[in-house]
Amino acid sequence: MKISSTNLLPELPPDTKPLQHQISGHFYGNPKTKFGILQRCSTGVVLKPFINEVRGECEWHFYNDAFSDQAPENFYALRPFLAAPLGIYQYNEINYLVLENIVQKFVHPCIADIKIGRITYDFQASKEDIEKCHRRYPPLNEVGFQLLGWQNYNSRTNLYDYHDKTCGRSLTKEEIIYAIAHFYGAPRSDHRKIVRLVLERLTILEHIMTKQQGLVFICSSLLIVYEGENDNEINLSSEPKFDIRVIDLCKVFKVEQYVDRTGLDDNFLYGLRSYMNYLRRLLDDTFVYVPIDKLNCINQ
Numbered sequence: 001m002k003i004s005s006t007n008l009l010p011e012l013p014p015d016t017k018p019l020q021h022q023i024s025g026h027f028y029g030n031p032k033t034k035f036g037i038l039q040r041c042s043t044g045v046v047l048k049p050f051i052n053e054v055r056g057e058c059e060w061h062f063y064n065d066a067f068s069d070q071a072p073e074n075f076y077a078l079r080p081f082l083a084a085p086l087g088i089y090q091y092n093e094i095n096y097l098v099l100e101n102i103v104q105k106f107v108h109p110c111i112a113d114i115k116i117g118r119i120t121y122d123f124q125a126s127k128e129d130i131e132k133c134h135r136r137y138p139p140l141n142e143v144g145f146q147l148l149g150w151q152n153y154n155s156r157t158n159l160y161d162y163h164d165k166t167c168g169r170s171l172t173k174e175e176i177i178y179a180i181a182h183f184y185g186a187p188r189s190d191h192r193k194i195v196r197l198v199l200e201r202l203t204i205l206e207h208i209m210t211k212q213q214g215l216v217f218i219c220s221s222l223l224i225v226y227e228g229e230n231d232n233e234i235n236l237s238s239e240p241k242f243d244i245r246v247i248d249l250c251k252v253f254k255v256e257q258y259v260d261r262t263g264l265d266d267n268f269l270y271g272l273r274s275y276m277n278y279l280r281r282l283l284d285d286t287f288v289y290v291p292i293d294k295l296n297c298i299n300q
């Protein structure tokens with residue numbers, strides 16, 4: 001794929017705009033890659049450019065396999081946790097993976113992107129790449145996931161409070177709990193109801209991932225979305241609206257591809273279980289929310 005070295009932005013395909021409510025990843029206009037995730041104006045579907053052809057194709061193959069009629073049974077179970085693939089779109093020689101927009105059905109989506117796994121490098125990574133990954137977020141080996149960003153709807157301002165990955169990675173393993181609580185509404189509203197639902201759903205995902213043995217998910221994220229339309233509604237209605245999907249599947253490998261396979265297939269499960277343990281702590285009666293300065297770096 002051709003990436004412009006000038007400051008000019010790539011021409012947007014017709015009927016598209018930069019993805020609304022994008023939390024992390026490549027933003028359209030990104031100084032390095034220029035390309036970023038888009039959405040169709042008329043339908044809302046997501047267009048994810050193949051910024052790197054190999055990774056783009058890898059992601060496309062994964063979706064194809066997962067949704068094919070010949071897919072093994074464990075893929076069937078995983079499908080409700082994936083965005084539906086809607087084909088490939090090409091414009092100006094750039095391929096875009098077309099995906100269902102998970103966020104579209106929400107009026108005021110509160111969204112978190114949580115990258116799962118303590119290993120974030122692939123089987124071809126050099127020693128330098130591995131060291132770079134470790135330096136990027138030292139607590140990762142213990143924590144097992146990274147908060148790449150989250151947004152909350154603020155009904156007072158009618159805007160979204162946004163925290164990015166720099167904020168997420170500035171948090172120690174003790175501080176992360178307050179960021180997660182903050183995403184689920186603390187201290188403004190009772191976070192427990194939505195946390196309970198998310199935990200139930202993640203328990204299903206955990207079960208599915210323990211059944212699938214053949215694949216290694218590197219650098220995939222949980223995209224967790226809940227309705228922030230009305231804070232009171234979150235507290236009072238019986239079922240808060242929410243959704244959870246696994247996204248960013250361009251580094252899904254067959255387990256045999258790894259030279260050192262020890263424990264690698266547990267990588268996703270370790271991170272998922274660690275996040276679930278943080279949620280369990282939020283449900284504990286002894287949990288007390290403590291405001292921390294690092295979370296004051298809100299962008300709107």
Ligand SMILES: Nc1ncnc2c1ncn2[C@@H]1O[C@H](COP(=O)(O)OP(=O)(O)OP(=O)(O)O)[C@@H](O)[C@H]1O
Nearest residue numbers: 022023024025026083099100101102103113248250
């Ligand atoms: N199907 C989807 N529906 C709604 N939002 C999405 C969807 N897929 C991705 N997003 C949004 O885009 C962001 C980045 O997604 P993703 O990680 O797949 O792309 P990327 O990081 O730009 O690409 P890559 O990691 O493959 O180089 C997510 O944080 C999320 O906000």
Ligand SMILES: [Mg+2]
Nearest residue numbers: 024025026248
């Ligand atoms: Mg990504």
